[in-house]
Amino acid sequence: AQSVTQLDSHVSVSEGTPVLLRCNYSSSYSPSLFWYVQHPNKGLQLLLKYTSAATLVKGINGFEAEFKKSETSFHLTKPSAHMSDAAEYFCVVRDSNYQLIWGAGTKLIIKP
Amino acid sequence: DAGITQSPRHKVTETGTPVTLRCHQTENHRYMYWYRQDPGHGLRLIHYSYGVKDTDKGEVSDGYSVSRSKTEDFLLTLESATSSQTSVYFCAIRGALGDYGYTFGSGTRLTVV
Numbered sequence: 001a002q003s004v005t006q007l008d009s010h011v012s013v014s015e016g017t018p019v020l021l022r023c024n025y026s027s028s029y030s031p032s033l034f035w036y037v038q039h040p041n042k043g044l045q046l047l048l049k050y051t052s053a054a055t056l057v058k059g060i061n062g063f064e065a066e067f068k069k070s071e072t073s074f075h076l077t078k079p080s081a082h083m084s085d086a087a088e089y090f091c092v093v094r095d096s097n098y099q100l101i102w103g104a105g106t107k108l109i110i111k112p
Numbered sequence: 113d114a115g116i117t118q119s120p121r122h123k124v125t126e127t128g129t130p131v132t133l134r135c136h137q138t139e140n141h142r143y144m145y146w147y148r149q150d151p152g153h154g155l156r157l158i159h160y161s162y163g164v165k166d167t168d169k170g171e172v173s174d175g176y177s178v179s180r181s182k183t184e185d186f187l188l189t190l191e192s193a194t195s196s197q198t199s200v201y202f203c204a205i206r207g208a209l210g211d212y213g214y215t216f217g218s219g220t221r222l223t224v225v
Contacts, residue, residue, distance in 0.1 A: 009152075044202065044216040090154055098206075099170070100214065102154030
């Protein structure tokens with residue numbers, strides 16, 4: 001069965017410094033992986049997706065993620081954090097029935 | 113945003129009362145989903161539909177029922193609401209099989225007192 005583990009429940013960085021949100025997955029086949037973002041009291045927005053093409057995936061707002069099969073990881077990064085990046089981020093894997101399996105989320109806090 | 117709306121946006125109800133949440137889409141997508149979101153759990157699938165009158169259970173379906181009598185509407189019913197069903201409920205839609213594009217509604221915040 002597929003599963004997703006987000007390794008940090010909270011990450012705090014200063015504005016202008018790099019962001020790293022960690023995600024490990026478990027899948028019995030080549031997975032499709034996603035990152036979603038949820039701003040406070042808002043809906044869910046797709047940041048980026050990996051669907052077995054290029055292993056380095058670029059998303060919106062300067063975010064990118066790298067699929068590493070050997071490490072079963074799909075970490076989300078951004079070179080320079082902005083105050084508007086403060087939100088909760090979810091790593092998601094698609095299972096064999098096209099259902100989405102969600103991680104528990106990582107709250108990103110940006111310090112001025 | 114894509115054409116998906118949820119109603120109501122907020123609801124407070126009493127324990128033991130029935131509650132129906134509505135998801136409406138204008139995209140003519142085949143697949144529709146109901147999720148609940150609770151702190152520390154991400155989203156969990158309640159029920160989903162793969163066509164008119166075709167529905168199936170997700171991982172947290174106990175206490176919930178759904179109906180889909182037409183393509184555009186997917187209703188989630190709590191037959192007798194309990195405090196454990198206090199949550200934020202999200203509807204999502206998806207096109208054909210193999211389509212990775214899920215679109216989410218804005219959510220319904222339900223409080224059971």
